[in-house]
Amino acid sequence: MSEYTSEFLTVLSERGYIHQVSDPKGLDALCAKETVTAYIGFDCTAPSLHVGSLVQIMMMYWLQQTGHRPIALMGSGTTRVGDPTGKDESRKVLSDETIEDNKAGIRKVFDKLLTFGDGPTDALMMDNADWLLGLNYMNFLRDIGRHFSVNQMIQRDSVRLRLEREQHLSFLEFNYMLLQGYDFLEIYNRTGCRLQMGGSDQWSNILSGVDLIRRKVAVEAFALTSPLLTTSSGAKMGKTADGAVWLNEEQLSAYDYWQYWRNTEDADVERFLKLFTILPMDEIKRLAALEGSEINEAKKILATEATALMHGRNKAEEAAETARKAFEEGQSAEGLPTVEIARSGLEAGLGVLSAFVLAGLCASNGDVRRNIKGGGVRINDAVEQDANRQLTLDDVTADGVVKLSLGKKKHVLLKPV
């Protein structure tokens, strides 16, 4: 199934976005014939999406680029229920207000990559709260529930595995596929959308919508999932020491975002170039052919291109330049993350411990002490071994800052104001 005729599926396929498609030939024919509307759902559990969702976002980008219409579905309705799919039972109950705030933050990402509007291929933003919150249980059971076969539902991997291992499965979880299926039907009715995409873990939920649409309105709908991404050494994408790699600049600076991609493992470079940049394929092949330390060139391009998509070309170039100065010339370039402190505080003397905590480099004074002991703490590029060292105005460099470093990669400039 590697040969597609439609531009959309060809691009997705050669760039590695496709894990499973419900009816490859049928979908391919549809995409080649007409403007297809497709949607992906996002829950509003955090104020920003992170790189874990980036594959899905990029699929929407390519959908629009190849002449189709994407719909970003905000799952603020399902978020109010709480997605039970995660194994952690300790999920917070989010207030309506928080969910609305989160939704606002998440929308920003889509504005960067998709063109919204009323044209035939302009993207749409929808919210399942609009139809889920007012749902009447009896009506839902009668109109939607009747079309779901429990016999089939328990065949789904997500359910079957739980049952086979005699693990608990709540009725709420069991219902989740109905809700998501209903979303698909509702969106089809409103927009004629016939394709739902998502991560591979969403496969069975998407199929339930495909089935529902067939039963309810006798139309063939399609499911397309992307592979679950891990790094070559098996770690989940998007997790770092400080938490998730957020897409919004309020949560993660463009510089840090650039650094995240710059530190990609060798083995992932080609895959990530295809998935997370929009560079042409022959350019990617050229970069992927680099070996040894030359791979670093490919990583820099990956970082700059990926950052440009999220934060704009200027911010990406700045981040690249800052990194070049900091790492290749050893200067304390201006673009490094900067924390402002009161000049009076420095005059009085500021302890190293406090300084590193203040700068956000360490979690606690003890954390700083440990790193001092381990030789990982530097002030203005000089290793500091005295935990009682006081920073004063004498430590301010010609650039008007004090450069604090933790390890070789993390730098923060303290700027007295």
Next chain:
RNA sequence: GGAGGAGUGCCCGAGUGGCUAAAGGGGACGGACUGUAAAUCCGUUGGCUAUGCCUACGUUGGUUCGAAUCCAACCUCCUCCA
């Protein structure tokens, strides 16, 4: 409704009266080696106004000189039966 089991640090998981800020593993962070990579090796991994003090083993109370460890009640989760 009945019977049984479980809740330990970021996660998994030992511990069943003092030697326990709590084995071991994972993860993470720092160091060495490199290419701001991987692998490997070494170190660290509750907080503080720090030779001491405080907080911590689901919650609350109790027994005890002393409890993560014993007792009681409660909460939560799980399994089986109905």
